Amino acid sequence: MTAKLYNPFQDFKFDNKTCFLSGSPLQSLDEQMQVFPLWMMRSFDLEEKPFKMLDENMVTYKSLKLPCSPRVADLFAVLEQDIERAMTSGYEAVRNLSEIQLFQWVAKILYGVVFNEIQSGIRQAFISGEDLNFSQALVHKFRNLHYMLQSIMxxxxxxxxxxxxxxxLPVDNAPDTFSYRDEINTLVFSFRMRDFAILATLQDNGVHAIYHEDVMNAIVGRVLHPIQFEEICARYFYSAYLFNRLPEYTYMETPECIFVEPMPLNDWTLKPIFxxxxxxxxxxxxxxxxxxxxYTLFEIIKDPELPMTFILDRHGEFITDIHLAKV
Structure with a gap:
């Protein structure tokens, strides 16, 4: 039997009676999974802390949930065990996780936030009596993210x-560090704890790593100060905003496997990718x-030709002597 991908965007089905990933009907409204893993929320006392939604409303971390069948919940539980074990161990263990495992973990959180944002938008549209206005470009991105997340099934x-x-990346964080950022419109994610940090760009086919190649090559083998990692994040989050392609993927569904092929990013317009x-x-x-x-904007761009940086000095050498309090 040929594997089939589930597409909730076809009928815009984002209720709590259907598994978010498989589309199978649920037996109970209690069949749910946390967007942010329990071990993380408990480690950093996040459960009751505020999480800002796109409409500026505040919810709690623990209120963000996904309707989920027992089968899918079990698959994510196995993944989460590996992730928790690695992340509580530290940088070396996290670095040894496969990129697919890390993608599935990041994608589940990002898509979980997206799912809750969509549900909130549907509720507000119903209350106001207006149609839900949803960008087709975002539908395109989120549908691809959802398709790729089905790789766990x-x-x-x-x-x-x-x-x-x-x-x-290895980062010299303070012991109690928890830093999380996402930008769901551009599908960028950063996360920092213990002695490591993760920076993910989804649906870019790897071009951000090429775009920032000089800086990324300069930090190979270096333990970063938190301010250096946050500078790299700023570069990636900004370039994701400058990325002017909407990547296309072909999906070949066969009985053995689903094959995903990215289409070339260069197009007939010959416009630069960024x-x-x-x-x-x-x-x-x-x-x-x-x-x-x-640091203020004035300090950062005092010299517009050479904006402030803590990564490379004027001679292109990595800056190791940083005297700042850790955060």
């Missing part, structure tokens, strides 16, 4: 290259990422 092979990039880098806009992004250290 059935064999899936990404041909030629993975459609995502996931970096695991829009022009604006130093002031980048400075505004960096100011936000550097809030714990208090």
């Amino acid at each position: 059935q064999p899936m092979e990404f041909e030629h290259k993975n459609p995502f990039s996931i970096c695991v 829009d022009h880098w604006q130093v002031k806009t980048y400075g505004q992004v960096l100011e936000n990422f550097w809030k714990p250290w208090g």
Whole structure:
């Protein structure tokens, strides 16, 4: 029997009676799974902490849930055991996880946030009596994310290259560090705890790693200060905003496996893959990422030709002597 991908966006089915990933009907409204793993919420006392939604409403971390069949819940439980074991151990163990495992873990959280955002939008549209206004470009991205996440349920092979990039980096964090960011419109994710950090760009076919190749090559083998990692995040989050392609993928469903092939990012317009880098806009992004250290936009772009950086000095050498309090 040929494997089939479930597409909730076809009928916009985001109720609590259907498994979010398989589309199978649920027996009870209690069949749910947390978006953020329990071990993480309990380790950092997150359950009752506020989580800001796109409409500026505040919910709690523990209130973000996904309707989920027992079969799918069991599959994620197995994945979560491996992730928890590695992340509580530290950088070396996390680095040894497969990129597919890390993708599935990141994608489940990102899609979980998306699912809850969509449910919230549907409720608000119903109350206001208006139609739900949803960008077709976002539907395209979220549908692909959902398809790829189904790799946890059935064999899936990404041909030629993975459609995502996931970096695991060593960072000299304070012991109680928990730092999480996502940008669901551009599918970028960063996470920092213990002695490591994760930076993920989804559906970019690896081009961000090429775009930032000079900086990423400079940090190979280095343990980063948190301010250095946050600077790298600012670069990636900003370039994800500049990324002007909507990647396409073909899915070949066979009895043995689903084959996923990314289509070329170059198109007939011959436009660059990234829009022009604006130093002031980048400075505004960096100011936000550097809030714990208090650097202002004025300080960051005082010299527009050489915006402030803690990664490379004027001679292109990695900066190792950073005297800042850890956060």
